[in-house]
Amino acid sequence: MTASTHVPAKGSLILVTGASGYIASWITLYLLEQGFSVRGTTRTATKGQWMKGMYAARGFDGFEYTVVSDLENEDAFGDAARGVDAIIHTASPFHWNVTTPDDFIKPAVAGTLSALRAASAAQVRRVVITSSYASILENKEPLGEFTFTEDDWNQQSIDEVEAKGTGAWRMHWYRASKTLAERAAWKYVEDNTPPFDVVTICPPYVLGPLIHDVPSPDALNTSAANWYAYLSGQKSADDAIAPAGILCDVRDVARAHVRALLLPEAGGQRFGVATRTFTIQTLLDHVTGNDKLMAAFPDTVRGPPGKPVPPQNWFDCSHSLKVLGIELTHESKTAIDMTESLVEKQKGWSKPV
Secondary structure, eight states, rough: GGGGSOOOOTOOOOEEETTTTTHHHHHHHHHTTTTTTEEEEEESSHHHHHHHHHHTTTTTTEEEEEEETTTTTTTTTTTTTTOOOOOEEOOOOOOSSSSSHHHHHHHHHHHHHHHHHHHHTTSSEEEEEEEGEEEGGOOOSSSOEEEEOTOOOHHHHHHHHHHHGGGGGGGHHHHHHHHHHHHHHHHHHHHHHHEEEEEEOOOHHHHHHHOSOOGGGSSSSSHHHHHHHHHOOOOOHHHHHOOOOEEEHHHHHHHHHHHHHGGGGGGOOEEEOOOOOEEEHHHHHHTTTTTTHHHHTOOOOOOOOOOOOOOEEEEHHHHHHHHHHHOOHHHHHHHHOOOOHHHHHHHTTOOOO
């Protein structure tokens, strides 16, 4: 079987799990723009209907949805995968309404394995999985002196969770879940020799405009909620300066998924997508001079502009960007476009914060 046989047929039906999410909504839009039909899984019919209407308003009628509410069900995606040509699996929890590491780990691993079993039963051609740079980077000191690539794995978070349980830093809970879920995917391929190949995408901190349903500030995804907290004055200027992180625009992450789905040579690879190191303040510098945006968010945190970014270990994605042929969005566009989208979302909120 040659690599090209793993590429889905043009115009075929693609399953996107977690389709009502931040990244997945953009993935779905780009698939529809390229002529594919998309079946998305959502946790509720209300979310599915909203997404269907949103895409229809953009001129696309090729979206359908099915409700999958329990990611830990071993056959969660069995029905959803029937008749599809490929799967993009994005569904995985990332929020802080958790009490134990297993609140992250169990649904992340179980959901991934369920998607792969469904893919085997449906005889799909390719599965693209949303992993994270959390499965790659470890905390290494001194900061700024280490560079990670797609060849690295984060064993540190797994060890921390195994040793300390709920006493481990909660970010290690999440990072362990992403590492264990991705390793489970590669082990599934090794053990089962399925009829498809697998690709994983490992994005860092993701920001950018929102097109999915956000009926209130409480419904914002984690990274968007953090940005909104600065726009609405809920955090301080000191918080905005540190710590540093690694950024990518949500649209670039979505494009990476679609390119990974369609490129024959992408099969069997891990891909990272990262723009640059940043602090919230470096992004705020791009929006605080915009009178229109500041009129919508008059309480925006205003720290000292031009503050240097503290040292941060780097995630070198040059190999991935070359293979996928992606030109990354500048951080200024990410910050401005995201803020503009929140201006629009806020108009529909009955009680803006």
